Amino acid sequence: MQMTTTYFSTRGGETGLSFTDVLLGGLARDGGLYLPESWPQFSAGELKALSGASYSDIAYHVMKPFIGDDIPDEALKKIIADVYGQNFSHAAVAPLVQIGPSGWIMELFHGPTIAFKDYALQMLGRLFDYVLEQKGQRVTIVGATSGDTGSAAIEACKSCKNIDIFILHPHGRTSDVQRRQMTSVIAPNVHNIALEGTFDDCQDHVKAMFGDEAFRTDMNLSAVNSINWARIMAQIVYYVSAALSLGTPDRPVSFAVPTGNFGNVFAAYAAKQMGLPIDKLIIGSNRNDILTRFFDSGEMKKTGVEPSLSPSMDIQISSNFERYLCDLMGRDAKALTKTMTAFKDTGHFELGDNLMKQARSDFAAYACDDETTLAMMRECYEATGYLLDPHTAVGLYAGWKARENGDISDLSVPLIALACAHPAKFPDAVEKAVGGRPPLPAHLADLFEREEKYDVLANDLESVKTYVKTNTNAA
Numbered sequence: 286m287q288m289t290t291t292y293f294s295t296r297g298g299e300t301g302l303s304f305t306d307v308l309l310g311g312l313a314r315d316g317g318l319y320l321p322e323s324w325p326q327f328s329a330g331e332l333k334a335l336s337g338a339s340y341s342d343i344a345y346h347v348m349k350p351f352i353g354d355d356i357p358d359e360a361l362k363k364i365i366a367d368v369y370g371q372n373f374s375h376a377a378v379a380p381l382v383q384i385g386p387s388g389w390i391m392e393l394f395h396g397p398t399i400a401f402k403d404y405a406l407q408m409l410g411r412l413f414d415y416v417l418e419q420k421g422q423r424v425t426i427v428g429a430t431s432g433d434t435g436s437a438a439i440e441a442c443k444s445c446k447n448i449d450i451f452i453l454h455p456h457g458r459t460s461d462v463q464r465r466q467m468t469s470v471i472a473p474n475v476h477n478i479a480l481e482g483t484f485d486d487c488q489d490h491v492k493a494m495f496g497d498e499a500f501r502t503d504m505n506l507s508a509v510n511s512i513n514w515a516r517i518m519a520q521i522v523y524y525v526s527a528a529l530s531l532g533t534p535d536r537p538v539s540f541a542v543p544t545g546n547f548g549n550v551f552a553a554y555a556a557k558q559m560g561l562p563i564d565k566l567i568i569g570s571n572r573n574d575i576l577t578r579f580f581d582s583g584e585m586k587k588t589g590v591e592p593s594l595s596p597s598m599d600i601q602i603s604s605n606f607e608r609y610l611c612d613l614m615g616r617d618a619k620a621l622t623k624t625m626t627a628f629k630d631t632g633h634f635e636l637g638d639n640l641m642k643q644a645r646s647d648f649a650a651y652a653c654d655d656e657t658t659l660a661m662m663r664e665c666y667e668a669t670g671y672l673l674d675p676h677t678a679v680g681l682y683a684g685w686k687a688r689e690n691g692d693i694s695d696l697s698v699p700l701i702a703l704a705c706a707h708p709a710k711f712p713d714a715v716e717k718a719v720g721g722r723p724p725l726p727a728h729l730a731d732l733f734e735r736e737e738k739y740d741v742l743a744n745d746l747e748s749v750k751t752y753v754k755t756n757t758n759a760a
């Protein structure tokens with residue numbers, strides 16, 4: 286395996302970047318996303334040698350070629366051991382549960398905020414902190430949340446010495462569990478802002494702060510959003526881990542992934558490019574089905590967002606799709622830039638038959654409305670006793686559909702559906718589906734007794750900026 290990967294921007298404006306550059310950079314300056322210039326390769330022999338290895342060992346072998354010498358081995362191994370050895374509540378980190386003939390659930394909710402974003406964000410926080418320490422720098426992270434990502438980001442940064450994190454949430458508009466998961470983290474570098482406005486207002490203020498060049502520089506603003514390459518990198522690990530558990534490289538596997546921004550399923554695609562024998566990647570969408578429509582029609586067409594029972598997938602566009610499109614178009618930056626610009630200007634683009642043929646051989650996609658989501662949760666619970674969260678149900682539905690329609694070869698190919706959140710995170714949907722509210726796992730059991738700390742701010746950009754300026758240690 287080659288030891289150093291360099292990175293380029295999908296729009297062609299930047300090449301030859303190191304891991305540290307793309308980690309701290311997030312979004313490329315030309316508006317593109319970062320990708321490795323080549324995919325590190327695992328031979329069948331190398332995969333075999335990893336079977337039976339711990340999650341941390343697999344994580345090291347998967348991430349090392351992407352990081353290269355930017356972080357010395359010893360430091361990288363310590364970060365991985367701290368994150369996956371201590372911050373996850375299951376010894377297997379991402380355990381598999383069998384729910385039917387050749388049907389498996391991969392549980393990705395054993396992190397601090399009981400959703401899969403912990404698997405990457407816990408790592409990202411530590412990587413940021415290490416690199417900043419080396420450079421003698423501090424950053425101010427600002428972000429907006431409608432509930433979920435905010436808590437995962439706060440948990441990721443709360444112990445970081447070189448990061449101040451400010452998360453804006455709409456005051457009174459998140460669930461109690463979601464708010465408390467953020468506001469009960471009491472740390473000098475964690476700043477929760479309850480904005481007297483909507484989620485869109487929160488997002489507008491964050492965008493405006495990044496758009497103000499002077500403020501951005503003065504505060505050393507940074508983001509940990511879903512387009513950061515390091516998040517994708519860390520997510521590749523659990524695909525490799527699950528496949529190894531079920532007999533890879535001697536037998537291929539398929540994954541069913543509930544998809545919003547296309548980050549999680551892109552990590553699966555990356556694992557496949559690295560040599561993991563993946564038969565089919567199955568995308569599940571809720572009623573916001575832009576991706577499913579794309580795979581049906583060959584046209585990516587933006588529409589409005591509608592609320593669903595799986596809110597973490599209520600998106601208008603899938604920002605990480607650009608990474609896949611870049612590969613699909615043979616890494617032709619000009620053609621990709623043209624397509625993405627057209628999409629921005631007109632809200633749609635179309636791909637020809639050749640590209641769609643390839644896309645449909647990589648992925649199958651199915652949409653699942655709220656009613657079907659509830660039915661799926663109920664059926665699975667009645668048949669197996671296993672309780673799904675609504676996002677997981679959307680993915681599993683797509684997986685069953687794919688098997689029914691012959692997208693997956695046969696029962697010799699295990700179907701692994703990703704459980705992206707613990708059902709207790711979405712108690713209202715669970716109650717609608719099966720009639721009871723699931724208890725929170727042990728480490729969150731006292732969530733409603735914990736002290737909360739947050740400040741309510743007026744829906745006004747200047748108040749938010751002043752608050753950040755006064756409270757950050759990074760300026």
Ligand SMILES: *Cc1c(COP(=O)(O)O)cnc(C)c1O
Pocket residue numbers: 400401402433511543544545546547548549550597598676705706
């Ligand atoms: C973020 C999230 C998703 C969507 O993942 P993407 O990487 O954006 O496709 C699905 N389910 C849950 C529970 C999430 O938090």
